[in-house]
Amino acid sequence: MSKGLPETRRDAAMSELVPEPRPKPAVPMKPVSINSNLLGYIGIDTIIEQMRKKTMKTGFDFNIMVVGQSGLGKSTLVNTLFKSQVSRKASSWNREEKIPKTVEIKAIGHVIEEGGVKMKLTVIDTPGFGDQINNENCWEPIEKYINEQYEKFLKEEVNIARKKRIPDTRVHCCLYFISPTGHSLRPLDLEFMKHLSKVVNIIPVIAKADTMTLEEKSEFKQRVRKELEVNGIEFYPQKEFDEDLEDKTENDKIRQESMPFAVVGSDKEYQVNGKRVLGRKTPWGIIEVENLNHCEFALLRDFVIRTHLQDLKEVTHNIHYETYRAKRLNDNGGLPPVLGKKI
Numbered sequence: 001m002s003k004g005l006p007e008t009r010r011d012a013a014m015s016e017l018v019p020e021p022r023p024k025p026a027v028p029m030k031p032v033s034i035n036s037n038l039l040g041y042i043g044i045d046t047i048i049e050q051m052r053k054k055t056m057k058t059g060f061d062f063n064i065m066v067v068g069q070s071g072l073g074k075s076t077l078v079n080t081l082f083k084s085q086v087s088r089k090a091s092s093w094n095r096e097e098k099i100p101k102t103v104e105i106k107a108i109g110h111v112i113e114e115g116g117v118k119m120k121l122t123v124i125d126t127p128g129f130g131d132q133i134n135n136e137n138c139w140e141p142i143e144k145y146i147n148e149q150y151e152k153f154l155k156e157e158v159n160i161a162r163k164k165r166i167p168d169t170r171v172h173c174c175l176y177f178i179s180p181t182g183h184s185l186r187p188l189d190l191e192f193m194k195h196l197s198k199v200v201n202i203i204p205v206i207a208k209a210d211t212m213t214l215e216e217k218s219e220f221k222q223r224v225r226k227e228l229e230v231n232g233i234e235f236y237p238q239k240e241f242d243e244d245l246e247d248k249t250e251n252d253k254i255r256q257e258s259m260p261f262a263v264v265g266s267d268k269e270y271q272v273n274g275k276r277v278l279g280r281k282t283p284w285g286i287i288e289v290e291n292l293n294h295c296e297f298a299l300l301r302d303f304v305i306r307t308h309l310q311d312l313k314e315v316t317h318n319i320h321y322e323t324y325r326a327k328r329l330n331d332n333g334g335l336p337p338v339l340g341k342k343i
Contacts, residue, residue, distance in 0.1 A: 059111075063121075063169060064123050064304070065174045066177065108125060151324075178207065182219070200316070262295060264289055
């Protein structure tokens with residue numbers, strides 16, 4: 001090397017001769033299995049118990065909407081959900097109390113406690129539709145209500161000083177009532193569900209199923225499933241959200257056999273074999289709401305509450321709400337929504 005070269009030029013010449021070593025690509029570390037027998041008990045398995053204790057303290061929200069044409073017993077099913085085993089012990093309503101005809105969207109809340117766990121169950125009762133001469137866009141008020149709940153949650157979420165626990169009024173599940181015609185779905189039903197399925201989890205139910213024979217009910221259920229498929233209407237549980245083979249197997253059985261649930265609603269009690277049961281009295285006997293031999297109300301209740309409640313909430317948050325949130329922020333140039341301004 002020449003001694004006369006300035007230091008900076010000498011450094012540059014050396015850098016040309018000696019190439020810089022390339023960084024090696026990062027290789028993800030494989031999880032190391034630790035033999036807990038050598039180290040003793042760690043306590044990782046207590047996380048489930050920790051989560052259970054926290055849930056028992058805070059409780060959680062679950063919001064169901066009932067939608068369908070007038071006269072299908074939507075309000076009666078609201079009573080049935082509250083007064084059957086879902087909340088019979090906690091209910092303070094009078095057995096003879098009636099819910100008047102629904103003329104506006106109305107949320108009925110009830111706190112249910114079972115095994116130390118509290119759940120605020122809210123049922124959103126909607127007015128019957130399809131009675132007008134012109135039923136064009138009659139789904140808009142319901143779709144607007146659903147989006148308003150997303151907007152409320154979003155506004156709370158983007159606040160600088162937001163609440164530790166944001167009140168969740170988002171609709172987690174929509175029970176769509178189908179008239180027991182035994183023939184096919186009305187064009188209005190198809191159009192209604194097509195719009196709502198984009199913003200909420202839809203569970204189709206056949207109302208007043210006691211008006212059909214077992215054969216008629218089975219055939220009608222198959223026909224409804226086929227019509228929904230042909231028209232591209234996705235009801236819950238949606239196929240693309242099955243997380244693994246176990247989920248797919250379980251949900252396929254529900255999609256192909258149980259849907260739509262054929263239900264009978266009643267808020268009246270009768271004495272049957274020495275037991276008080278919810279049912280409908282007919283000339284040939286009592287139709288017991290919670291008897292699986294009589295109707296599928298118990299299947300519907302168990303599906304919504306005992307097996308898929310958490311998944312309904314997760315799909316609402318991760319899919320429907322995120323879709324709304326992304327569109328809302330995109331329309332606003334990526335900025336949080338301005339208070340009071342809606343899409």
